[in-house]
Amino acid sequence: xxxxxxxxxxxxxxxxxxxxxxxxxxxxxxxxxxxxxxxxxxxxxxxxxxxxxxxxxxxxxxxxxxxxxxxxxxxxxxxxxxxxxxxxxxxxxxxxxxxxxxxxxxxxxxxxxxxxxxxxxxxxxxxxxxxxxxxxxxxxxxxxxxxxxxxxxxxxxxxxxxxxxxxxxxxxxxxxxxxxxxxxxxxxxxxxxxxxxxxxxxxxxxxxxxxxxxxxxxxxxxxxxxxxxxxxxxxxxxxxxxxxxxxxxxxxxxxxxxxxxxxxxxxxxxxxxxxxxxxxxxxxxxxxxxxxxxxxxxxxxxxxxxxxxxxxxxxxxxxxxxxxxxxxxxxxxxxxxxxxxxxxxxxxxxxxxxxxxxxxxxxxxxxxxxxxxxxxxxxxxxxxxxxxxxxxxxxxxxxxxxxxxxxxxxxxxxxxxxxxxxxxxxxxxxxxxxxxxxxxxxxxxxxxxxxxxxxxxxxxxxxxxxxx
Numbered sequence: 001x002x003x004x005x006x007x008x009x010x011x012x013x014x015x016x017x018x019x020x021x022x023x024x025x026x027x028x029x030x031x032x033x034x035x036x037x038x039x040x041x042x043x044x045x046x047x048x049x050x051x052x053x054x055x056x057x058x059x060x061x062x063x064x065x066x067x068x069x070x071x072x073x074x075x076x077x078x079x080x081x082x083x084x085x086x087x088x089x090x091x092x093x094x095x096x097x098x099x100x101x102x103x104x105x106x107x108x109x110x111x112x113x114x115x116x117x118x119x120x121x122x123x124x125x126x127x128x129x130x131x132x133x134x135x136x137x138x139x140x141x142x143x144x145x146x147x148x149x150x151x152x153x154x155x156x157x158x159x160x161x162x163x164x165x166x167x168x169x170x171x172x173x174x175x176x177x178x179x180x181x182x183x184x185x186x187x188x189x190x191x192x193x194x195x196x197x198x199x200x201x202x203x204x205x206x207x208x209x210x211x212x213x214x215x216x217x218x219x220x221x222x223x224x225x226x227x228x229x230x231x232x233x234x235x236x237x238x239x240x241x242x243x244x245x246x247x248x249x250x251x252x253x254x255x256x257x258x259x260x261x262x263x264x265x266x267x268x269x270x271x272x273x274x275x276x277x278x279x280x281x282x283x284x285x286x287x288x289x290x291x292x293x294x295x296x297x298x299x300x301x302x303x304x305x306x307x308x309x310x311x312x313x314x315x316x317x318x319x320x321x322x323x324x325x326x327x328x329x330x331x332x333x334x335x336x337x338x339x340x341x342x343x344x345x346x347x348x349x350x351x352x353x354x355x356x357x358x359x360x361x362x363x364x365x366x367x368x369x370x371x372x373x374x375x376x377x378x379x380x381x382x383x384x385x386x387x388x389x390x391x392x393x394x395x396x397x398x399x400x401x402x403x404x405x406x407x408x409x410x411x412x413x414x415x416x417x418x419x420x421x422x423x424x425x426x427x428x429x430x431x432x433x434x435x436x437x438x439x440x441x442x443x444x445x446x447x448x449x450x451x452x453x454x455x456x457x458x459x460x461x462x463x464x465x466x467x468x
Contacts (some may be wrong), residue, residue, distance in 0.1 A: 072086045089146050090144045216217050263362075369420075385397045414429065
């Protein structure tokens, strides 16, 4: 009898707790609006919104390959299942056409949809909360002047309890720090502009910061490196594996053109970021580069790692060492080292020869892919190559997925790591090869419709479309 009474009381308490949680978590719906006409928005505001959308990489997550711009439906992998991006065109039924500016800002700041349902942080609102009122207004103007597309996103494929949106209230209480961004008075205006863009719309930490078991970024390890779609997002702090350390100038070049002489080419998800940033004003990219370079300081020294002159000197030493070692590589190949033989036959002609870009490859002693914490990025590039980038001069490379078997890939990766880095051998290269083969990853992905160019749309095209 006593056990029955205890169970009854426990159920009552549990029900009351659930009711209190639901009441605290409840968010009201915001009344829908009639989509405003595109001509009602200031063209200058739309133009700025287009630039901000490029910084936020909105097109990449909300436009599936071959689909119409911003119609959603892109599967975003998470440890808890797949989340599908939504339609953010001004379609009133399946998009955001019925969203007021207040509803849009609530989604950006609090991760709550117009109908009151919680969004998942695959939409990185924990970063977007930092966006200013003015920039939210510009983004809203840009999105509401796109061509409406009637397309409902697929249902998310999340396991219980992660498929219960109300649970995100608890996640927000633990991990969401509401914005907007507040300037750090210890730094100058350019640094603060870069912090605002990189930590906010740019959401750099979403890939480059490790996550905890609940999928939240580990704020104590900001920019310490993470994973993104099967690629390693390298550390962007003092733990960067780049053989020649980054500075503001090299970061600017890399972000703006997708390639940097002493660091190589953007690939994987970063290729899409660089493609979008080509359309962004130089001053915004420069600010991001300034802020990120400041994260790569020697702890306690207050000195930016590797000024340009020092970097150039280190590059010369590495290149000279690589050239001097080429004969040793050929000797190793002749002696039966399979990795060295593959390198001499398939790689050395471009990476040690006299060819210039785009056919001449980076000196591999400068490659973060070889000095990084695992073989993932190197294997992805060797398998699937580096396609030619449209509207930009950068290296190209064929893929070897059909000409090298797994054993050869492992042998090559081991040789490259041993020869071109001063780091210890990688563990479990075989698993990196298996996962890369299984995923059929592309080094860069076009999100343009099939009847359009593969490069991202220019700002001019985006602005012109707003007036249609």
